[in-house]
Amino acid sequence: MLQAQQQAQTTDIESRPAGTVAGRLLRAVRSGGSNSTLLRQIALVSLLLAAIFPLFGGSFFTRLAIEALLFGCIALSVDILLGYAGLLSLGQAAYFGLAAYVAALMYLHVTQSFWLVLLTASASVGVFSFLLGAVAIRAKGVYFALITFGVAEILSKITHNTRAIGGSDGLIGIPVPSIRLLPGLEIEFANNYVFYYLVLGTVCLLYLGTRRILNTAFGSVLRAIRDNSDRVPYLGYNPFWYKLLAYVMAAQIAAFGGLIYPLLRGFVAPHLFGFEVSTKAVVMSLVGGVGTLIGPLMGSVIITFLESVVGSYTERHLILLGIIFIVFVMFLPDGLCGLAQRTFGAGRKVKP
Amino acid sequence: MIRVIDLSKSFGALRAVNHLSFEAMPNCITSIIGPNGAGKSTAFNLIAGTLRPDSGRVELEGHDVTGEPAYRLAKLGVARSFQITNLFFGLSVLENVRFACQSLESRNRFLTRLDRLSAPVRRATEILEEFGLDESADQLVGNLSHGDQRRVEIAICMALTPRVLMLDEPTQGMSPAETAEIDTLIKSLAGRVTVLLIEHDIDLVMNISDHVIVMHQGRKLFEGPPNEVRASPAVREAYLGAEHAAA
Ligand SMILES: Nc1ncnc2c1ncn2[C@@H]1O[C@H](COP(=O)(O)OP(=O)(O)OP(=O)(O)O)[C@@H](O)[C@H]1O
Ligand SMILES: [Mg+2]
Numbered sequence: 001m002l003q004a005q006q007q008a009q010t011t012d013i014e015s016r017p018a019g020t021v022a023g024r025l026l027r028a029v030r031s032g033g034s035n036s037t038l039l040r041q042i043a044l045v046s047l048l049l050a051a052i053f054p055l056f057g058g059s060f061f062t063r064l065a066i067e068a069l070l071f072g073c074i075a076l077s078v079d080i081l082l083g084y085a086g087l088l089s090l091g092q093a094a095y096f097g098l099a100a101y102v103a104a105l106m107y108l109h110v111t112q113s114f115w116l117v118l119l120t121a122s123a124s125v126g127v128f129s130f131l132l133g134a135v136a137i138r139a140k141g142v143y144f145a146l147i148t149f150g151v152a153e154i155l156s157k158i159t160h161n162t163r164a165i166g167g168s169d170g171l172i173g174i175p176v177p178s179i180r181l182l183p184g185l186e187i188e189f190a191n192n193y194v195f196y197y198l199v200l201g202t203v204c205l206l207y208l209g210t211r212r213i214l215n216t217a218f219g220s221v222l223r224a225i226r227d228n229s230d231r232v233p234y235l236g237y238n239p240f241w242y243k244l245l246a247y248v249m250a251a252q253i254a255a256f257g258g259l260i261y262p263l264l265r266g267f268v269a270p271h272l273f274g275f276e277v278s279t280k281a282v283v284m285s286l287v288g289g290v291g292t293l294i295g296p297l298m299g300s301v302i303i304t305f306l307e308s309v310v311g312s313y314t315e316r317h318l319i320l321l322g323i324i325f326i327v328f329v330m331f332l333p334d335g336l337c338g339l340a341q342r343t344f345g346a347g348r349k350v351k352p
Numbered sequence: 353m354i355r356v357i358d359l360s361k362s363f364g365a366l367r368a369v370n371h372l373s374f375e376a377m378p379n380c381i382t383s384i385i386g387p388n389g390a391g392k393s394t395a396f397n398l399i400a401g402t403l404r405p406d407s408g409r410v411e412l413e414g415h416d417v418t419g420e421p422a423y424r425l426a427k428l429g430v431a432r433s434f435q436i437t438n439l440f441f442g443l444s445v446l447e448n449v450r451f452a453c454q455s456l457e458s459r460n461r462f463l464t465r466l467d468r469l470s471a472p473v474r475r476a477t478e479i480l481e482e483f484g485l486d487e488s489a490d491q492l493v494g495n496l497s498h499g500d501q502r503r504v505e506i507a508i509c510m511a512l513t514p515r516v517l518m519l520d521e522p523t524q525g526m527s528p529a530e531t532a533e534i535d536t537l538i539k540s541l542a543g544r545v546t547v548l549l550i551e552h553d554i555d556l557v558m559n560i561s562d563h564v565i566v567m568h569q570g571r572k573l574f575e576g577p578p579n580e581v582r583a584s585p586a587v588r589e590a591y592l593g594a595e596h597a598a599a
Contacts, residue, residue, distance in 0.1 A: 216462065220447075220454065231438050
């Protein structure tokens with residue numbers, strides 16, 4: 001009786017991912033949760049280290065740290081989807097790239113007002129992510145990953161082939177504006193330290209905001225979706241809207257990184273949309289710990305610095321990325337935060 | 353309370369549910385029994401919004417709810433459990449039940465911090481006590497015994513304060529002692545809620561059902577009070593026939 005039923009129900013009740021990479025990652029995140037005291041402590045220590053970093057870092061590494069924080073936004077956005085809604089996006093760079101291009105084009109041709117650029121980039125990403133999300137979320141399992149991957153690649157190819165927006169060379173010579181925070185208070189991006197603390201502050205706010213939003217009834221629906229999406233409708237929730245909201249929110253966070261990127265490097269290029277950036281963000285989340293929010297930001301710092309160091313010796317830093325990915329999936333699927341939780345969490349339990 | 357009118361569903365050439373009609377009376381236990389593959393679970397899938405019927409209608413208190421999606425039916429008061437345990441295995445027992453209770457909260461509280469949303473926690477705690485699950489509240493559902501998992505299935509359905517409770521073989525895989533406990537539990541719920549119960553085994557449902565529907569090969573073979581079921585030659589034929597076929 002059971003066997004016949006099992007066979008009958010697997011067609012409409014999607015079986016949980018078991019042997020897949022996504023399945024491994026998902027199982028790893030179940031124990032944690034962005035709210036544990038230990039994760040808060042890790043976040044606080046990271047912030048302190050980040051705050052004093054420019055005192056030792058010098059201008060090259062300070063700028064590299066800015067880049068790490070910007071790519072960290074994509075990693076954070078991957079984590080919202082994978083760690084909370086159980087959706088593996090292989091195309092989060094699309095929103096980074098989209099925001100970067102919108103910002104670059106606006107600065108070059110339309111306006112020097114940071115706020116206007118912010119609004120335009122955010123609105124474009126909002127509309128695009130809503131539409132793509134509405135399609136991609138209906139696709140089950142691996143097809144979500146494939147659609148997000150495919151669309152990001154298409155965007156990359158389109159920019160690559162469109163002369164009007166720089167083609168394969170991208171756009172260069174983007175002017176660096178100043179931001180008017182308040183009337184009479186202008187902030188210059190040209191100063192590395194001002195730039196760094198501005199980005200660090202904003203990323204902190206994004207992290208705290210995300211943590212707050214996920215620690216709500218909304219967040220608990222996402223966790224239930226991650227655990228068993230098919231059961232959720234029978235409890236009166238329509239998973240579609242929750243996933244879509246998470247998707248749009250994640251896209252906005254990736255977009256923030258893209259919005260600032262042209263101001264850091266002075267150029268944008270088609271590779272910003274590309275598979276390499278998207279997968280790097282997944283590896284960053286994995287290294288830090290999926291489902292922890294702070295882990296992916298740490299992961300981004302680690303990977304970005306590692307790449308910069310290794311990149312000065314060899315062109316083949318992608319191999320390194322691949323090796324890191326395999327090692328973490330196999331031996332440390334809950335990432336460095338997971339390791340910390342097991343080490344210190346277990347240590348604490350021994351004491352009465 | 354809930355009425356099914358001429359419901360049909362085919363999978364390819366197989367007519368899994370074939371012109372099925374019945375009505376479940378308020379606050380009664382209506383049981384659907386029948387041999388393997390009779391179409392019982394498929395009927396549930398059609399009623400609870402998992403599948404769309406090819407033809408026919410489903411009415412809830414006189415309103416047509418045919419083809420409504422599962423999440424809307426749940427909101428309307430139709431709660432169902434699954435034959436194969438279908439829970440949030442990576443979340444705690446309390447969180448499973450709390451999450452179900454939370455769906456009764458008004459939609460504009462969905463950005464309220466969880467620690468300020470206390471009503472679902474309180475209600476979930478009560479339900480866990482009622483179901484004898486309070487001891488394991490903090491355990492992951494995946495670590496529970498099969499019997500306790502089956503209890504959680506019923507508990508999260510009841511957390512929705514449903515009008516119609518649909519249970520698909522709730523005692524599946526349980527020991528006779530556990531089965532007896534669950535039967536008592538279901539009986540105690542019947543005063544509050546309309547129960548639609550699928551059972552594989554005729555004997556189990558006899559003493560708790562008010563009304564029994566026997567399905568066979570997608571069709572309704574018999575309908576009536578429990579004491580008449582076993583007397584029916586057609587029913588005996590179907591059960592014996594199925595066992596002969598299986599042997
Ligand atoms: N999604 C599906 N796709 C194809 N065939 C299906 C599907 N669901 C059920 N069936 C078939 O329809 C028939 C009725 O299945 P159903 O699960 O409703 O039986 P059941 O009465 O619940 O039996 P059991 O006592 O084994 O649970 C079976 O032959 C089954 O194989
Ligand atoms: Mg069945």
